[in-house]
Amino acid sequence: MRRVSRFHARGSRRVEVLREVSLEIDAGELVAVWGLRRSGRSTLLAVAAGVDPPDAGEVLFEGADLNARGTTALGNGVGYCRPIAGRPGGRSVIENVCAGLLARGVPPLDAQSRAQRALERVGVEPCSELASGELDAAETMRVAIACALVFGPRLLVIDEPTKGVDLLDRDEIILLLRSLANSGIAVLVSDGDGSGLSDADRSLALAGGVLRGKTSPELGTVVPLARAAGRITAA
């Protein structure tokens, strides 16, 4: 994200939610953005995932402008999840995870197999035949992550992954996010209660539209070393 600004209308007032915010995330990084309620943390994530367009600035994914690509980034390298309370009854978990794939024309057997693998990856494979409304908050979040994982995202944006999750289950969710980042996915999460900050590579704070903390990766570009005249020098 480069110098992104975003405004919300509150009645007749226009509130600046993001003020020239810049943020860069590398593959394999877990980045957490902390903020109080109404700080704009969800807006930041929706803009980062290309769900909402910025009013100013640009959002780039692998060098391409997300907004220029319209909605195609979602499911094409970018995954986005936010907590949605399960409705009573409804489709089964596996049907929910398959739905996105089927909508994109993936053959049913292939979709079923990919959905099963994603559910195993997030640790809710035993729940695959349950109705979505039967899941608790932690399982619902895991299934939401599985819905994004079936598309093989390289950037996963998750709004409040521990919201509503039982205190003792939060660590497991965070460890899952850590393992996804370790597998090479760039993971961006928002956090309102502090639990998301625990295993992040970088923690940032959003307040008054300003993002504080390290907004770019800590490690610089790896410069390959070459041996020259018996001394190690940068290539």
Added chain:
Amino acid sequence: METVEWETDRYVQAESDYSFALMGGTEARRERSLPMRSAVNWTVLGLVIERSSYGFELWKRYEREYGDMAPTVGGSNIYAALNVLKDKGLIEERVETRRAPDGTARLRKSHYRATQEGLVAYEGWVIAQAREHDRRSRQFARQLGAFERQPQIALAILERYGRACLDDKDARIPTTVKFPTPVTPGLGDQLASAYGREVKAATLGWIEYARRKFEALASKETPLP
């Protein structure tokens, strides 16, 4: 087969009587009643309460569990702490004797466990520590109020404090370490991590509150002539 004998150990009792006699009796009683101030001693007592054990194992556990937050100690400090705790009646020592593998000698190893008195004392110390921590946090918050007329200084402090808080990695969720030796996180590790996370979120919230207060003051500030 190796045999392990537990002794109600006359040797330990004799050693204790000996040091009591050396200190002249009344001095030993006075030593026992003096308040224990050393954080190392209290930490070692906590380790013995967590799991009764031997001096060397307690030392290694001290290094693993408190190496990053308590004073650095050597093995001799642990044995000194164990002696103080024993003199105060907070732990008791039992000597385990084993036959050497060749059967020629008897090897002695001291094993320590907490007494009821030790448990009660430790409970009191932990509560006192929590109160002290709370008092110091409020003291820091109050001291920042000294910059009411220099809000820019307070804002600079808050900026640095906020960055330190965001960069702090101590609240990571403990996981099993496989190298160099397998270590599975204990309950204490999990509690410390969860505490760190909750404090971090609360601290960030407080920093934001303080920042807004000082920003409001800074906006009213009139430049010096």
